[in-house]
Amino acid sequence: HLAAAAREVAETQSYDLRIPRAIQLDREAYGDAAIDRGHMVRRSETNWGDTDAEAKRANLDSFHYTNASPQHAGLNRNADLWLGLEDYILTNARTFGFRANVFTGPVYSDDDPELGTTGAPLPLSFWKVVTMLAEQEMETIRLHATAYVLSQGHLIQKLLSDRDLVEAAEGFAFGEYKTFQVRIRDLEAMTAYSFGALKDADPLERAEVQEARGLTKKPVLLVNRFEEVAL
Numbered sequence: 001h002l003a004a005a006a007r008e009v010a011e012t013q014s015y016d017l018r019i020p021r022a023i024q025l026d027r028e029a030y031g032d033a034a035i036d037r038g039h040m041v042r043r044s045e046t047n048w049g050d051t052d053a054e055a056k057r058a059n060l061d062s063f064h065y066t067n068a069s070p071q072h073a074g075l076n077r078n079a080d081l082w083l084g085l086e087d088y089i090l091t092n093a094r095t096f097g098f099r100a101n102v103f104t105g106p107v108y109s110d111d112d113p114e115l116g117t118t119g120a121p122l123p124l125s126f127w128k129v130v131t132m133l134a135e136q137e138m139e140t141i142r143l144h145a146t147a148y149v150l151s152q153g154h155l156i157q158k159l160l161s162d163r164d165l166v167e168a169a170e171g172f173a174f175g176e177y178k179t180f181q182v183r184i185r186d187l188e189a190m191t192a193y194s195f196g197a198l199k200d201a202d203p204l205e206r207a208e209v210q211e212a213r214g215l216t217k218k219p220v221l222l223v224n225r226f227e228e229v230a231l
Contacts, residue, residue, distance in 0.1 A: 013037075016066040024065045029118050038071035040104050042083065069106045070115050070122050075150065075177045081223065082150050082179055086130050088226040089146065100132040107149065107190055125151035127187055131198060143201040146229070147187040149180045181221040181229060203230050 015021050030037050039062065047059035061067070086102050106123035115122045127149050134144040184195050184202045199205065204219065223229055 013063045013065055013068070016064045019066060025068070025070065025115070025118065025120055026065055029115060029120070030070065032116060034073050035115065035122070036071045036073050036075070037068045038075065040067050040069055040106075041102070045086075045102065069126070070120070071126075072122070072124070072177075075126075081226070082126075082128075082148075084226065085128065085148060085179070085229070088229065089130055089132070089231065092226075092231060100130055102128065102130050104128040105191075107151075125149055125190075127191060129184065129187070129195060129198065131201070143197070144203070144231075145184060145195075145198040145201040146203065146231070147182050147184045147195075148223070149182050149187065149190070150177055151180065179223040181223055183219050186219060 013027070015024055015026070025037075041062055043059055043062045046062045047055050049055035049058055086100055089100065105127060107125040107127055108121055108123055109125075112121035112123055114120070127147065129145060129147045131143065131145040133141050135141060181204065182190075183204045184199045185205075187193075188195060188199070204221075221228060221230060
């Protein structure tokens with residue numbers, strides 16, 4: 001039943017009634033064939049609840065216009081890796097209760113192009129933070145949080161340049177969208193968001209992880225395969 005409801009709503013995505021319609025990007029805003037309406041939170045991650053009615057409502061909520069962002073069609077070439085990150089982490093980390101919280105959104109910058117004549121920016125990069133409770137030795141529980149950026153490389157080059165890592169920045173190749181694992185504190189600098197105590201739960205901040213991955217000189221991991229994620 002949920003799958004049938006999703007197909008029906010996908011054809012008629014709805015406005016978020018909490019926000020004025022005039023500032024929401026609806027179907028007419030996506031007239032360019034090269035621009036996709038990309039879901040920020042996947043339907044499969046929301047369609048659960050204590051009752052069938054609660055699960056159905058959560059499922060339908062994912063089809064509001066406010067859960068979408070304009071994305072260049074080329075981004076979809078990296079979709080399997082980008083969308084599968086949280087599934088991989090849940091499978092390979094010793095999670096408590098096999099549950100995770102995923103925060104995601106676009107990264108805006110002053111030089112973003114405009115989406116047609118809407119006046120809205122067309123973001124060129126996207127971010128994701130995955131958090132969970134992970135089991136450690138002696139059956140203790142700790143908070144675990146990792147951050148990722150989907151980018152063509154310009155955002156990562158700026159990060160490295162801002163950290164005075166000029167040599168690493170100059171050697172950075174642009175082109176296809178790629179997935180990078182970054183430190184949460186660096187993601188804060190990119191987005192101007194605060195992730196609070198999650199910074200302290202980031203494995204990229206641990207000395208042994210930094211040394212093993214050579215991150216002291218270049219605090220970014222290019223993720224070509226799930227196995228390259230630092231947990």
